[in-house]
Amino acid sequence: MTQDYFDRFFAGETLAASRLMSVVEAGGEEGEEVLNRLFPKVGSAYRIGVTGFTGAGKSTLVDAVSRRYRDAKKSVGVIAEDPSSPFTGGAILGDRVRMQQASDDGVFIRSIASRGSETGLSACATELADVLDAFGRDIIFLETIGIGQLEYRIRHIAHTTCVVVTPDAGDDVQSLKSGLMEVGEIFVVNKADRENAKRYADDLRSMIELRANSDWLPPVVETAGTSGEGIDELHDAIERHREYLSHDGRLEAKRAEALRNRMTLVADERLRKLFWENDYIRKKLDGMVDLVTAGKKSPYEAAREILEPFAINSRK
């Protein structure tokens, strides 16, 4: 990366930001160099996580709330995970592309495909958010798909986490995954025009009250993304949570926790890479597969033996 790119980036050139994001997304040493370089400028953006299943209407909501922030002259960035297409391996952009084309310069949208390693995915979203943060965006939305264990991580990548749900007829709040319940600081019942949405939202409020274990009681906002219903309430709820975090060192504590989490993820991924890509370990594993397949060892005994050469040298 030449200095020229960084100069253009810090001068606010959108194309340079896109280019640096691509380098970061590609990973490797060059990506890391970019992130190290930008890190001193990271930390002033407010990050809003929006999670929920595919089809919950996250992008329409993000688009609508973004406009509120734009009205208040805030610049906005969006990092959106899209489910990978089984055909192309790429992201299904669809409406997102059209929305991006229609949007003003004050909104920067980046889609990332949600394939890749378990740790790689959300790490990449955070890193791209770092780029937008250093780029000077005031508000950054992180749109993630609430599947698997990843939702636990959104807690560490956003300041305010919104969980978007769309109840189908017959849906019961008890079927909400407990991971999603735990990360939500704001709950959004979207497509509130559907038949049982009101009852679902009420049930959700009762459940949240029962579970309440901090000073912040997560509000439940009812929205209809397409008609714009509830968008002001959602924006206000986000701002209330932001205000809440600004007291008693809560934001600082959250930031430190997020940094610890990030370092742990990065180090953990490297640890596994160093270990499993080591020639000696690979040969050892091959030998064990033969012994286990032949029934001479159990997989658990074999796993213990694979770990034997591993050591932590506290004198280094």
Next chain:
Amino acid sequence: MTQDYFDRFFAGETLAASRLMSVVEAGGEEGEEVLNRLFPKVGSAYRIGVTGFTGAGKSTLVDAVSRRYRDAKKSVGVIAEDPSSPFTGGAILGDRVRMQQASDDGVFIRSIASRGSETGLSACATELADVLDAFGRDIIFLETIGIGQLEYRIRHIAHTTCVVVTPDAGDDVQSLKSGLMEVGEIFVVNKADRENAKRYADDLRSMIELRANSDWLPPVVETAGTSGEGIDELHDAIERHREYLSHDGRLEAKRAEALRNRMTLVADERLRKLFWENDYIRKKLDGMVDLVTAGKKSPYEAAREILEPFAINSRK
């Protein structure tokens, strides 16, 4: 674990099997001892994975196909992941409990809660299946929730993997997660009485044909779990896949791959535990958090330094 328990287990006593499964589920050294002890008897059961989102009707399908196997005098075991209840932290058993009570001795059902670590979850399902395998069950169903990255792992825990989908109005096959597409050896379009199910099944067939890259072309079976429609076809599809695997060393290759995967998972989990629970590493991480929070190091530089004391000693 006393010898008495193992004697009763190998004599076919259901209560002893339940007890050994609880010990395995609790993990730790005692659990590992049980698995080591049973390992020589593991390997004769045929394992059928059934994956799909919560509410897709997996348990009703498994119940119905189980009955076909019972009619053929095969003994059956079921390991079912249930989503954790946000209230109790335990599994939502519901219908499952009722079904279990009604079922005969030839079907052994065990539910496990789907909380826990990313690797712990499916590892536990496999280990419980090993217990049922050593217990002499002919057919073992592994019911898993198709969320997150875990579906990639079902490939290694079952001989035949069935992916169950229930198209809602407006659903498009392209929205099917590519992970699910990759693991499916049989696709089941359940609740085939719904309006757009036929079209969805046809689209799925076309997509599968386009993606076909092996001798096995995954069939798409349309079922209505409640009325019993399509159950014979599903049973036959499973048996055809079993027959397919019995040739050209396919089953043996699959078994070796599964054992390699298991060892890797077990060793990987231990590697991370050894590393991150090491006092020296924890102190090092704490120190780095302070430096990073103060802006003196980037999280990436810090991660590199945390890994410094890590070594692989090839002379051991």
